Amino acid sequence: MEGRDSYGSAKIGIIDEDKSNDVERQVGSGSILNGRGFATSIFQSEFISNITTSKQINGQNKQCNWTKSAVKIEEGIAWITSTKFIGLREGALNVGAGAIVYIDQSTQIFGNTISQTNLKENPIQRNIICRGTSINKAQLHAESISFLINNSGIESRNKWILISNDSCKVFGSVSTSPSLLFVPIITKFIAKQMNRRTGIYIEINGQSLIRCQNIWLKIEEKITNTYIKPNSIIYLLENISTKWEDDHSIVAQVPEDLQIVQKGKSLQVQLLIGETSEAAELIQIEGGQQWTMVTQQLNLYEVALYLFLVFILQKIFRLLLSTVFIV
Numbered sequence: 205m206e207g208r209d210s211y212g213s214a215k216i217g218i219i220d221e222d223k224s225n226d227v228e229r230q231v232g233s234g235s236i237l238n239g240r241g242f243a244t245s246i247f248q249s250e251f252i253s254n255i256t257t258s259k260q261i262n263g264q265n266k267q268c269n270w271t272k273s274a275v276k277i278e279e280g281i282a283w284i285t286s287t288k289f290i291g292l293r294e295g296a297l298n299v300g301a302g303a304i305v306y307i308d309q310s311t312q313i314f315g316n317t318i319s320q321t322n323l324k325e326n327p328i329q330r331n332i333i334c335r336g337t338s339i340n341k342a343q344l345h346a347e348s349i350s351f352l353i354n355n356s357g358i359e360s361r362n363k364w365i366l367i368s369n370d371s372c373k374v375f376g377s378v379s380t381s382p383s384l385l386f387v388p389i390i391t392k393f394i395a396k397q398m399n400r401r402t403g404i405y406i407e408i409n410g411q412s413l414i415r416c417q418n419i420w421l422k423i424e425e426k427i428t429n430t431y432i433k434p435n436s437i438i439y440l441l442e443n444i445s446t447k448w449e450d451d452h453s454i455v456a457q458v459p460e461d462l463q464i465v466q467k468g469k470s471l472q473v474q475l476l477i478g479e480t481s482e483a484a485e486l487i488q489i490e491g492g493q494q495w496t497m498v499t500q501q502l503n504l505y506e507v508a509l510y511l512f513l514v515f516i517l518q519k520i521f522r523l524l525l526s527t528v529f530i531v
Contacts, residue, residue, distance in 0.1 A: 235273070235274055235294070236251060236274045237275045237276070238275075238276045239275075239277045239280055240276075240277075240278045240280060241279045241280050243280055243281045244280060244282040244283070245282070245283050246275075246283070246284045246285070246287050247283075247287070248285070248286045248287065250287065250288045250290070251274045251275060251287070251288065251290070251296065252288065252290045252291055252292075253274075253291040253292050268328060268385070268415075268416035269366065270294070270295050270330045270333065271295075271333070272295045272298075273295035273296060273297055273298035273330075273333060274292045274295065275289075275296065276300060277297075277298070277299055277305050278300035278301055278302060278303050279301065279302040280302070280304075281303070282304070282305045282306070283306045284297075284305065284306065284307045284308065285311060286310040286311065287311045288311070288313075289312070289313045289316060289331070290312075290313075290314060290315045290355075291315050291316065291317075292316045292330070293317060293330065294330065295316070295330040295331075295333065296313060296316045296330065297313075297331070297333070298335075299332065299334040299335075299336075299342045299343070299344050299372070300333075300335065300342060301335075301337045301340040301371070302340045302341075302342070303336070303343065304342075304345075305342075305343065305344050305345065305346075307344070307345065307350055308347075308350075309347040309350055310350075311350045312352055312355075313331050313332075313350050313352065315355075316330050316364070317330075327362075327412070327451055328364075328414060328416075329362070329364040330364060330366075331351065331363065331365055332346075332363075332364070332366070333365075333366045333367075334367045335366075335367065335372055336368070336371040337371050338370055338371055340371075341371050341372060341373055342371060342372045342373070343372075344367075344372065344375070344376075345374075345375045345376050346365075346374070346375075346376045346377075347376050347378060348376075348377045348381065349377075350378075351363045351364070351378070361381075361386070361387045362385070362386035362412055363378055363381055363384050363385070363386070364385060364386065365378070365384040366385060367384055369483065382477060382485050382486075382487070383485070386412050386416070387412065387477070387487075388411065388413050388414075388419065388477065388487055389411040389490070390408060390475060390487055390489040390490060391409050391410045391489075392407070392409040393407075393408055393473075393475065393489050393496050394407040394408075394496065395473040395496045395497075402460035402466065402467055403458055403465060404457070404458035404465060404471070404473065405455075405457060406455065406456040406457065407453075407454070408454040408455075408456075409452065410452065410490075411451065411452065412451055413448075413450075413451045413452060413453065413454055415448060418477055418478060418479055418484075419442075419476070419477055420438050420441060420475070420477070420478070420484050421438065421439045421441055421444065421456065421473065421475060422436055422437075422473070422474045422476055423436060423437050423439075423458060423465060423472070423473055424436035424471065424472045424473075424474070425464060425470075425471060425472075426469075426470040426471060426472050435463055436464065437464050437465070440481070441454065441456060444456045444457060444458055444459070470497065472496075472497060473496050473497070474486060474487075475487040
């Protein structure tokens with residue numbers, strides 16, 4: 205399966221037209237191939253698992269982070285051409301420290317889902333890990349067309365590439381994706397004032413609304429003065445969700461705070477996606493909408509109370525003025 209030769213001072217590992225089935229019988233990162241310190245060419249090969257069962261993992265976010273893979277490349281360079289990575293529930297490819305991996309657009313990556321028996325309930329996949337070190341970064345060169353929904357050849361919006369922003373550089377058309385893990389599709393986004401207390405009711409419908417701790421909600425004051433930076437606050441959606449049972453709908457509640465979410469204010473609400481709130485990018489809503497507006501209006505009781513307090517304060521102020529003049 206593997207041959208090695210010398211090319212200058214570099215060693216070359218070649219895998220040509222190999223078909224590896226049930227590769228996950230060996231557990232660990234690089235369970236079928238661990239290339240370290242030499243150049244590797246993988247051509248017209250197939251890495252396929254026929255295993256359809258998996259252990260239950262408590263907590264969906266743990267499923268969004270994985271460390272194992274069928275193929276691992278470290279401290280070397282690899283070219284992957286006309287190759288398939290299919291059904292690898294433990295992970296397909298790991299681009300490690302010092303690795304430079306080129307994935308040709310002829311390569312197909314799909315179906316590397318944790319549970320092969322229930323794809324609708326658990327759509328999380330494990331395609332590629334790209335993680336080096338701060339002084340020895342990893343590089344991944346890939347095209348979006350290699351990441352497919354299934355064997356129909358249709359490109360998937362979700363790439364399922366787990367990267368470390370500090371130690372991995374991504375090149376090729378795949379690097380233009382808003383999120384290398386997955387990209388939610390938002391078909392409905394509602395933000396409105398809660399009926400009985402101050403706060404915002406949030407309702408989101410769409411596809412790929414997956415709990416991986418990378419969807420954020422940004423609330424920002426709507427102001428008319430363009431010279432003033434508006435105040436804003438960002439919440440991780442998991443922390444404020446009240447109903448999130450599948451990847452199609454979310455219900456959340458934003459609480460009142462002392463600065464932004466208050467009665468009488470007009471607010472702009474946006475959805476973001478990213479590994480951190482600082483690096484998160486805007487999620488487009490179908491139809492081109494980028495945000496939704498909500499106004500925290502006062503109810504009749506609150507208006508009456510406000511006017512009463514203003515009246516009392518005016519009375520006190522006038523009384524103080526008259527006292528000063530008398531003295």
